[in-house]
Amino acid sequence: MHTELTARMDVAQIALYAFWIFFAGLIFYLRREDKREGYPLLYEDDGSRSSVGFPAFPGMKRYLLRGGHTATVPNWQNDRRDAPVTPAAPWPGSPYVPTGNPMLDGVGPASYADREDVPELTMGGVPAIVPLRADSSITIEQRDPDPRGMEVFGADGEVGGVVRDVWVDRAEMLIRYLEVEVSGVADRHVLLPMTMARIKRKWKGHHVAVQAVLGRQFADAPLLANPDQVTKREEDRIVGYFGGGNLYATAARQEPLL
Structure with missing residues (x-):
């Protein structure tokens, strides 16, 4: 069958x-x-x-x-329908251009996601990213330059501040941020992403060079709610601010390369 x-x-x-x-x-x-x-x-x-x-x-x-x-x-929750931007042209699909200060407004390359306003944790349940003053068990290798005390220069060669502490990732064991005391503003400390900083040597000693922003723009960087703790949301805003400076720090950066 x-x-x-x-x-x-x-x-x-x-x-x-x-x-x-x-x-x-x-x-x-x-x-x-x-x-x-x-x-x-x-x-x-x-x-x-x-x-x-x-x-x-x-x-x-x-x-x-x-x-x-x-x-x-x-x-x-991360959608921002009230972002301060406007279409560059009247037709659909036109790119948007910022209407205010894009680095502060968080648009374009300065955009950020409103992640949870809590710190990133290690597998042990403690904050992963902390300043060295909060964890004495972590030190900087003696053969490497210690950035604490170094001046921080912006892309215009102007001093933006002085490094007061180093923030490390206890899960990855690397430097995430430099804590910069802003020049000319009392008691104002901001975090500078280490990936956007370069430690260089000149005739008068080591210094930190930053091409993303100008010296005066360090004063406008996002602040922390807790001086010894950074949350996921704060991290995104900090990185967005400095990342956006690569395009918006000066008007010339928004013009064609050629």
């Missing part, structure tokens, strides 16, 4: 049809899953209209995080 049945079937064609059905289902599944971020799409006229398209939105997904709380995705 089975031999007679299979003799009348084109097994290769059935396998091909089964593969097509499976592949179509896979495409449908992946197309729904990739709509968990970036959807619904908003029209640029007034932002009141939106579109999801086909297939429909897959619904919310929840993740259980360390500590017992949950995270739901997608979430639109």
Whole structure:
């Protein structure tokens, strides 16, 4: 019976049809899953209209995080519909240009995400990024230059401040930030990302050079709520400020290279 049945079937064609059905289902599944971020799409006229398209939105997904709380995705908490920008031209798809101080407003390359306003933790549950004054067990290698006490120069060659402490990542064992006491402003300390600083030597000694911002712009960098602790949200704003300076620190940087 089975031999007679299979003799009348084109097994290769059935396998091909089964593969097509499976592949179509896979495409449908992946197309729904990739709509968990970036959807619904908003029209640029007034932002009141939106579109999801086909297939429909897959619904919310929840993740259980360390500590017992949950995270739901997608979430639109980081969306900023009131950003101080305006279209460069009247047609749809035109790029946006800032209307205020983009480094302070957090737009363009200075953008940041409003992450949780809590510090990054190590596997042991303690803040990962701390100043050296908060952890005496960590020291700077004696053969390396100690940046504490060095002057910090901006891209214009002007002094922006003096390094007062070094912030280290206890999980990765590397320097994350330099704490800079701003020149000319009493009791104002800001964090400078180490990735945007270079320790250099000149005839009068070592100094820290920063090309991202000008000397006077250190005074406007985001401040910390706790002088011995930096949160995830504060980190994003700090890095966004200095990163945005690569384009917005001077008007000349926004012009074509050639």
